[in-house]
Amino acid sequence: MKIKDVLALLGLAGLWGASFLFIRIASPVLGPVLTIQGRVTLAVMALILYMVVTKQTAQFRRMWKRYLIIGALNAVIPFTLIAISALYLPASMSAVLNSLTPLFTALIVWGWIKEPLSLRKWIGMIMGILGVVILVGWSSVPFTTETLLAVCLAILSTISYGFAGVYAKKAFSGISPLALATGQQAGASLLLLPFTLTHLPTSTSSISAVAVWSVVGLALFCTAIAYLLYFYLIDSVGPTKTLSVTFLIPVFGIAWGSLFLREQVTAGMLVGLFVILTSVFLISDMRVQAPSSGKRMST
Numbered sequence: 001m002k003i004k005d006v007l008a009l010l011g012l013a014g015l016w017g018a019s020f021l022f023i024r025i026a027s028p029v030l031g032p033v034l035t036i037q038g039r040v041t042l043a044v045m046a047l048i049l050y051m052v053v054t055k056q057t058a059q060f061r062r063m064w065k066r067y068l069i070i071g072a073l074n075a076v077i078p079f080t081l082i083a084i085s086a087l088y089l090p091a092s093m094s095a096v097l098n099s100l101t102p103l104f105t106a107l108i109v110w111g112w113i114k115e116p117l118s119l120r121k122w123i124g125m126i127m128g129i130l131g132v133v134i135l136v137g138w139s140s141v142p143f144t145t146e147t148l149l150a151v152c153l154a155i156l157s158t159i160s161y162g163f164a165g166v167y168a169k170k171a172f173s174g175i176s177p178l179a180l181a182t183g184q185q186a187g188a189s190l191l192l193l194p195f196t197l198t199h200l201p202t203s204t205s206s207i208s209a210v211a212v213w214s215v216v217g218l219a220l221f222c223t224a225i226a227y228l229l230y231f232y233l234i235d236s237v238g239p240t241k242t243l244s245v246t247f248l249i250p251v252f253g254i255a256w257g258s259l260f261l262r263e264q265v266t267a268g269m270l271v272g273l274f275v276i277l278t279s280v281f282l283i284s285d286m287r288v289q290a291p292s293s294g295k296r297m298s299t
Contacts, residue, residue, distance in 0.1 A: 005237050012229040013245045017095055017252025019222035021260055022214040023083050024091035029211035030201065032083035035218075037189070037196040040075055042219030044185035047227065051182060058179040060186070066171050070180070071187025074164035078157035079188070085157075088150035089141065090263045095253020096135055096273050097154040099246060099280055103128040104162035106283045112166055124282030131275035138268025177234060181227045246284070247277055 001009070026035040051058060060067070086094055103125055109115045117125075136143070136151055172180050201207060233242040250273055257263035 001237055001241060005233065005241075008229050008233055008236075009242070009245055010248070012226055012233065013248030014252045014256075015222050015226040015229070016245070017249045018256050019218055020082070020086070020091040020095040020098070020253045021256040022218040022222060024086045024094070024257070024261065026211045026214040026218065027083040027086045029206065029208055030215065031199055032080055032087070033192065033195050033199040034201070035083050035215055036076070036079040037192045038215035039079065039219045039223060040071075040185045040188040040192065042216065043223035044182060044189055046220055046224035047178070047182040047185060050224070050228070051178065056176070056178060058182045058186070059175070060183065063175070063179075063183055064187070067183035067187035068191060069187070070164060070168055070171070070184045071189075072191055073160055073167060074184055075188035076191050077160040078164075080192075081153045081157040081160070085150035085154040088146045089154065090257055091261060092250075092254040092257035092263050092265065092269065093135065093139065093141065093151075094154055095250045095257070096269065096276060097132070097151065098158060098253075099250045099273075099276055100128055100132070100155060101158040101161045101165075102246065102280045102284050104159045105165050106162075108159075108162040108166050121283050124279040126279075127275055127282065128279035131272045131279060134268055134275055135272030138266070138271065140264045140266050177231050178227070185223070243284075246280060250277070 023035060026038075030038070048058075058067075082094060082098070089097075106117065106121055107125070110117050132151075132155070136147075141147055168180065230242065254263075254265060254269065254273070258265050
């Protein structure tokens, strides 16, 4: 990889890792639903503007049903679950748990497409479970019912990402990553709107400028600009090298949480991260994950 490609990869990982920081700031203030509505709506506006400038099309009229489905699986469900879990979990822990996505993708591919799982992948699955136990059990976060439920929601978000990756592979053959990303955010924005209108804050006095700017950063930097970096890397170095960003996102998530939110980095978090990333390495099959470009990895 050229130096500019390495810098783009690090930038992409940094932006996607920062998404957990912004969600952790905005969600307790604006509420999970409004936070994610702001994210997907501002992001799709920016992406549509980019498509107009570059004279590209997302084929909304022909693909709208599929965009609604991928928008639900790859944005509405996982984004909202992450935002709810962020009410109780540190940004760094959310980032590490999100790296379980390849594990559940492999399980879904096994169950849906009937692709066999090798011994190496089964070992990776077991290590992934062990990593979660270490991460949650050996943590400075109080082990309460709310914490346990938040961890389960964060894990459920990765399952939704897994279904989205497999669905994208089956339903979006021949569709450009930019069109898929734009259609996904548009579908998510429409699906969330009815829920947002019933979950608006009762008072605006408690809404801080920091929370609002966090949503703006989440939408423009962690979603719209991050996708453009992702598309550049796909074109420049290919999907396999681009997907190595999976291993970097939780590292940046921990770094941003520690730097800006003063979250404690514990030995359990580092050991859990190492075990989970080892499991991801054992499980990862880039040929399966690459077609989920409209994601994934949008965390």
